[in-house]
Amino acid sequence: MISRITGFLAAIAMAATLAVPPAHAQDQAASAASTAAVEAAPVIDAAPAEPAPAASKPADNPYSLANIVAHGNVVDQVVLVILGIMSMGSWYILVVRLWDTSKLASEAKDVRANFFKKASLADGIKGLKEESAFRYIASTAVEASEHHEGALTENIDHSSWVTMNVDRAVADVNSKISGGLGFLATVGSTAPFVGLFGTVWGILNALTAIGVAGQASIDKVAGPVGAALIMTAIGLVVAVPAVLGYNWLVNRNKNVMSQVRAFAGDLHGVLMGNRAIAKR
Incomplete structure (x- = not known):
């Protein structure tokens, strides 16, 4: 297209040269030649260059856990909430x-070292912390030993009465540390x-959507199924610490x-x- 325009302008310049007086023919020819050269030069767009597009952010994974939380259906979100409550409750109990x-083991070590070396049971009890399980057991035992009276309790011998109260106190401590x-x-x-x-x-929802769309390519199947399998993985992540923690705490x-x-x-x-x- 540029060559055609150049040829057309050159023809006009030749006609003008023939029409002007001979005295100006050379000048006009030079002017026409320069004009043709200018026109023949490629046109440079003077418009400012457009800025390079900014680096695009990576596309969000439509099959990630975050997407399930944000855009999943009600059942998916309820399942995630239930698993979240299970996980938080398990770690809290652990x-x-x-x-x-750990606190009870530390108290047991201190009791073995000091309690029975006191001058009396009263002094031993005073040396224990207020919230100590061992103080609770000792106080219960002493109280049962000192208050073995009443028409009904007199039918139980003193040793059995104290044993029963001590066993109940021990059961209370065991129930507390076994809670959860x-x-x-x-x-x-x-x-x-x-x-x-x-x-x-x-x-089920993924296969239903694929059936409605009528497309069964691998990219249509793998993504939704993979996103659904995340639920199974989360269930295992919640269950394994609970099982290990249960066995550990029992021991x-x-x-x-x-x-x-x-x-x-x-x-x-x-x-x-x-x-x-005292009886002696």
């Missing part, structure tokens, strides 16, 4: 019971199935409660020994 058993273990067992046994339910529901409780029962037995022996001495 931390609290770990603190309780049932929840851990429930989470460990049901969380995988809750996650599996979310997976089945997600796959810790056995070890700690064996020390508590040993203290209760020793305390019972001291009370019976004191009573025998």
Whole structure:
């Protein structure tokens, strides 16, 4: 196109040269030639260059957990909420019971070292912390030993009466440090199935959408099914710590409660020994 325009302008310049007086023919020819050269030069766009487009942000993964939380259906979100509650409850129980058993083990060590070296049971009890489980057991045992009266309780011998009260106090301590273990067992046994339910529901919705769209290519199937399988993975992530924590706490409780029962037995022996001495 540029060559055609150049040829057309050159023809006009030649006609003008023939029409002007001979005195100006050379000047006009040079002018025409320069004009033709200018016209023949490629046209340079003077418009400012457009700025380079900014680097685009990576596209959000439509099959990620965040997308399920933001755009999932009601069933998916309910399943995630249930699994979240299970997980938070499990970790809360693990931390609290770990603190309780550690505290009780520390108290047991201190009791073994100092309690029975006191001049009297009263002094031993005063040396224990107010919230100590061992102080609760000792106070219960001493109170039962000192208050064995009444028409009904007199039918129970003194040793059996003290034993019954001490056993009840020990059972209270055991019940406190065992609280929440049932929840851990429930989470460990049901969380995988809750996650599996979310997976089945997600796959059902994905296959239904694929059937409606009439497209069964791998990119249409893999994404939704993969997103649904996230539910199963979350269920396992919730269940495994609950099962491991349950077994761990059960073993810790056995070890700690064996020390508590040993203290209760020793305390019972001291009370019976004191009573025998008092009768003399």
